Structure formats: C-alpha cells, structure tokens
Amino acid sequence: MDSKFSSKQALLFSIINYIGVAIGMISTLFIYPNDKEFLGIVRFIDGFAQILYPIMVFGASTALLNFQPQLNAFLQRKLFSYSVVSIVFMILFCTFFVSIFYFLEVTKNTEYYIYGFIIAVFLAFVDLMKRQAYNLQKIAVPTFFEKIIPKITLPLAFILVLYFSFSYHQALRIYTFSFLIIFIAIAWYLLRIFKPVFSFNYQDLFQEISKKEYYKYSLYAFCASLGSFFAFRIDSIMIPEFISNEANGDFNIGVNLANALMIPATGVFALYSPIISEALKNNDFKILNLKYAEVAKNLYFIGILMFGCLLLGISDFIALLPTAQKLAPTIPILYILGLNVILNMATGFNTEIIAYSKFYKFNLIAILSLAILNIGLNFLILTQTYYGIIGVAYASLFSMFIFNLIKMIFIYRKFKMVPFSMTYFKTVVLSIILLGICFVLPLDYFNKFGFIVRCILFSFGFMSIVFMTGWVPELNVNVIKIWKKLKS
Numbered sequence: 510m511d512s513k514f515s516s517k518q519a520l521l522f523s524i525i526n527y528i529g530v531a532i533g534m535i536s537t538l539f540i541y542p543n544d545k546e547f548l549g550i551v552r553f554i555d556g557f558a559q560i561l562y563p564i565m566v567f568g569a570s571t572a573l574l575n576f577q578p579q580l581n582a583f584l585q586r587k588l589f590s591y592s593v594v595s596i597v598f599m600i601l602f603c604t605f606f607v608s609i610f611y612f613l614e615v616t617k618n619t620e621y622y623i624y625g626f627i628i629a630v631f632l633a634f635v636d637l638m639k640r641q642a643y644n645l646q647k648i649a650v651p652t653f654f655e656k657i658i659p660k661i662t663l664p665l666a667f668i669l670v671l672y673f674s675f676s677y678h679q680a681l682r683i684y685t686f687s688f689l690i691i692f693i694a695i696a697w698y699l700l701r702i703f704k705p706v707f708s709f710n711y712q713d714l715f716q717e718i719s720k721k722e723y724y725k726y727s728l729y730a731f732c733a734s735l736g737s738f739f740a741f742r743i744d745s746i747m748i749p750e751f752i753s754n755e756a757n758g759d760f761n762i763g764v765n766l767a768n769a770l771m772i773p774a775t776g777v778f779a780l781y782s783p784i785i786s787e788a789l790k791n792n793d794f795k796i797l798n799l800k801y802a803e804v805a806k807n808l809y810f811i812g813i814l815m816f817g818c819l820l821l822g823i824s825d826f827i828a829l830l831p832t833a834q835k836l837a838p839t840i841p842i843l844y845i846l847g848l849n850v851i852l853n854m855a856t857g858f859n860t861e862i863i864a865y866s867k868f869y870k871f872n873l874i875a876i877l878s879l880a881i882l883n884i885g886l887n888f889l890i891l892t893q894t895y896y897g898i899i900g901v902a903y904a905s906l907f908s909m910f911i912f913n914l915i916k917m918i919f920i921y922r923k924f925k926m927v928p929f930s931m932t933y934f935k936t937v938v939l940s941i942i943l944l945g946i947c948f949v950l951p952l953d954y955f956n957k958f959g960f961i962v963r964c965i966l967f968s969f970g971f972m973s974i975v976f977m978t979g980w981v982p983e984l985n986v987n988v989i990k991i992w993k994k995l996k997s
Contacts, residue, residue: 521648521649525653526652527772529656529657530769530772532661533660533769534766534769536663538827540667543667544670546753546755548754549758550618552745553618553754553757555628556745556746557621558625558628560735562629563731563737564603565596567595570592570636570639571727571733572726572727573644574640574643579717580718584713586704586705587713587714589637589703589705590705590708600633617749628688631688632688635691635695638696642698645703654698655695659684659691661687662687663684726869730864733876743887744760744898745761747888747891748891751891752891759842762842763845763846764842764846766823766843768850770815770850770851771853773808773812774812785858798924801858801859802928802929803983804857805855805929806936807983809933810984812851813851813971817967820948821947821948825959826960846902849905852909853913860872862926863916872916875919879911887904890904932980932981936980939975947967
C-alpha cells in the first residue's frame with residue numbers, strides 16, 4: 510500500500526500550493542481589500558461555476574477513480590475517453606438551462622452568469638484530467654497550473670480595475686481567460702503521459718464493468734459533489750443576495766486565509782484516494798485502519814501548528830499593515846473558519862473511506878443532510894438575526910462538526926476503525942496547553958512584535974516535545990532525514 514504513495518508528489522503538491530498561497534496572501538492582504546465589491550462579484554462567479562461544473566462532470570471523474578483499478582491499461586484509457594464524451598453531453602444540457610435562468614434574471618448578479626458558465630466548462634475537464642493524474646500519482650504539475658495561474662491573473666485583474674480604469678467586465682474576461690490557459694496546460698501535460706482511446710463503441714468497456722453500476726455510482730458522485738457545494742460553498746451565493754457583494758468580499762478574505770491551513774490535507778487526500786479504493790476492494794482493513802489513524806494525527810499536528818500561530822499572531826500582524834482597517838472585519842471570520850479547517854483535517858480521510866466502499870451511498874446522505882443544515886442555518890441567520898457573516902461562519906463550523914461526527918460514527922460501526930489513539934489525544938492536550946501558555950505570556954517588552962515571539966515559542970516548544978516523545982513518528986523520520994542530508 511505504501512509503495513504506491515508518492516511522498517515526493519505530496520511534498521511538491523504542498524510546495525506548489527504554498528507558493529500559490531504566498532501569492533494569494535499578498536493579494537489578500539494588500540490588493541483585494543481595496544475593492545471588496547469586485548472581490549464579492551468574483552466570489553459569486555466562482556460559486557456559480559462551482560454549482561455548474563459538478564453537473565457537467567456528473568460524477569464521471571469520481572467514477573474514473575473508482576472503476577479504473579479493476580480495468581486493464583487499454584480499458585482504463587477508454588474509460589477516460591468515455592468520461593470526456595459524457596462531459597460534453599452534459600455541457601450542452603447545462604447550456605439550455607443556464608440560458609433560461611439568465612433571461613429570467615433569478616439573482617441580483619445575473620449579468621455575471623456567462624463568466625461562471627465558461628469557467629465551469631473548463632473546470633469540468635480540468636477536474637477529470639486531475640483525477641486521471643491522481644491515478645498516475647502525478648499531481649504536482651497539474652496542481653501548479655491550477656493553483657498558480659489564477660493566483661496571478663486575479664490580482665492582475667484587480668490592479669487593472671484599481672489603477673488603469675478597467676471596467677469590472679473587462680477584468681473578468683481576463684480572469685476567465687486564465688481558466689482556458691489552465692485547461693490547455695493540463696491537457697498538454699496529461700496527454701504526454703497518458704493516451705486516451707476514443708471510440709464510438711464502448712461495449713468492451715461495459716463488459717468489464719456494469720453500466721448500471723457505473724451510472725449508479727456516477728449519480729451518487731454527482732449528488733455528493735453538488736451537495737458539497739451547498740454544504741460548503743453556498744455562502745458565496747447567499748451572502749450577496751441577503752447582504753451585499755462587499756460583505757461577500759469580506760467573507761472571501763477570511764476563506765482565502767483559512768484555506769491555507771488545508772493545503773497539506775488536500776495533497777494527502779488526493780494521493781491516498783486511489784490507494785484507499787484499492788485497499789477496500791482487497792479488504793485490507795488492517796493497513797487501512799493504521800493509515801487512517803496515522804494520517805489523522807499527522808494532519809492535526811501540521812494543522813494545529815499553523816492554526817496556533819494564526820491565533821497567536823494574525824491580529825497583531827494585520828494591525829501593522831496599511832490595509833489593517835479594511836481587513837479588521839475578516840479577523841473573527843478567519844478564527845472560526847480556521848477552526849473549521851482543523852476539525853476537517855483532524856478526522857482524516859473519512860470521506861474517502863466511505864466514498865470508495867460499498868457503503869458509498871452514506872456519503873450522499875451525510876452531505877445532503879449537511880447541505881440542508883447549512884442552508885437552513887444560513888437562511889435563519891441572514892434573515893432573522895443581525896450576526897451577518899460572523900453568523901454564517903459559526904453555522905459552517907457547527908455543520909462541519911456534525912458532519913464529521915456522523916461520518917466517524919458510521920465508519921466505526923461498519924469497519925471498526927477510528928482515527929484516534931492515545932498519543933493523538935496527548936498531542937491535542939499538549940497543543941492546547943502550549944497555546945494557553947504562549948497566549949498569556951507577558952511580552953510587552955517586544956511591543957508590536959511580541960506576536961513573533963509567541964509564535965516561535967509555540968512552534969519550537971510544540972515540535973520539540975512531540976519529537977522527544979515520538980508521538981508523531983512522521984516528524985521524527987523527516988527531521989532525521991533532513992539532518993542526515995545536512996551532515997552529508
């Protein structure tokens with residue numbers, strides 16, 4: 510099982526994502542706050558695209574991961590090409606209905622539908638190609654194109670609006686064009702290492718896999734993917750409708766900063782997906798249980814290390830910036846959404862275990878339940894209270910807690926696996942104690958820069974104790990490996 514997991518790809522994935530985050534962080538702190546209305550519009554467009562592209566994909570990319578392990582190399586290539594054909598058909602289907610919504614002017618931001626639709630088309634094909642790259646354990650290059658290009662073009666669009674009198678629509682055309690570049694770049698890379706087999710006859714493919722099971726699984730994956738949007742991203746549509754595009758921009762800044770914490774988990778989940786699928790098909794539950802707990806603990810360690818520094822220093826750091834006043838409303842959002850991310854990381858790849866097992870339908874039930882809960886809470890908060898975007902953030906945190914709790918209970922009942930251990934709990938307790946100590950330390954001597962000392966003390970103290978106790982073996986392995994390279 511381990512032999513198929515590419516640590517190098519996971520490392521490259523994280524490095525590329527952090528480069529993107531570094532670019533995005535600079536933009537978020539210094540550029541985006543200067544026009545939060547435009548940022549809110551961009552977030553609406555992204556949200557609209559996130560609704561459309563799962564419909565266009567219709568579960569084809571997830572089905573690709575699920576069914577490819579049981580096919581030979583030739584049929585794997587035919588399955589990919591079949592997925593491309595199905596996406597083209599669904600794009601035509603979506604075109605008809607989006608046109609109706611456009612002319613009916615269903616939302617306030619109808620004029621921006623076209624940008625979201627075009628982006629969704631490119632995202633649908635990019636998603637499929639990324640999944641194929643995951644199967645090949647080649648995620649670094651596609652990730653580079655996907656994460657870096659938008660991080661460059663979006664701030665460029667803002668600069669053109671802010672300093673060169675470009676209209677919103679002119680800037681949005683540039684941003685939309687960047688997704689065409691991403692599509693072309695990833696297609697070029699994938700087709701160099703993987704050759705699809707296009708055909709008018711897929712009978713041999715569906716002799717190996719049941720067409721009924723394929724469409725059944727695709728329908729499940731589609732509902733789960735669309736449900737995920739309503740569960741995790743619906744705020745990008747609801748906030749402009751009930752408050753304003755500017756409030757949507759404030760919320761987006763908090764989302765952007767909080768999502769940086771999730772990068773290590775995203776790479777691990779992506780690379781482990783085909784491994785989990787194969788292990789479940791081989792009933793290799795002993796190894797899977799071991800990895801389930803190990804990955805959850807590793808991700809909590811990484812996540813709390815970053816989140817701890819955020820809690821101890823982000824407020825004082827933002828106070829030093831020229832955009833401090835404009836960023837102030839996002840700080841509580843960042844705290845809440847950051848905790849939300851840690852909660853998701855700390856429970857490991859529970860979604861993937863359920864998704865690639867015979868109980869995959871439960872994920873759909875859980876996600877749809879979460880979507881209903883999240884939409885209901887958001888609607889209640891936005892229409893019946895004055896909590897605004899802070900209330901939306903709390904709704905997201907509560908929904909995520911319930912979501913992960915339900916999945917963990919289900920996995921324990923069906924597989925007798927839990928992502929926790931005694932050393933995991935020791936690591937959690939240690940992190941909380943150290944955070945409390947570093948928070949109350951009297952560091953007035955350092956004036957405005959005391960937060961740097963707090964973050965250093967927490968990071969060094971936490972890593973040192975965990976290293977000496979061996980509670981997170983992955984830390985010890987990597988430290989020793991780095992030390993040997995430095996000595997050689």
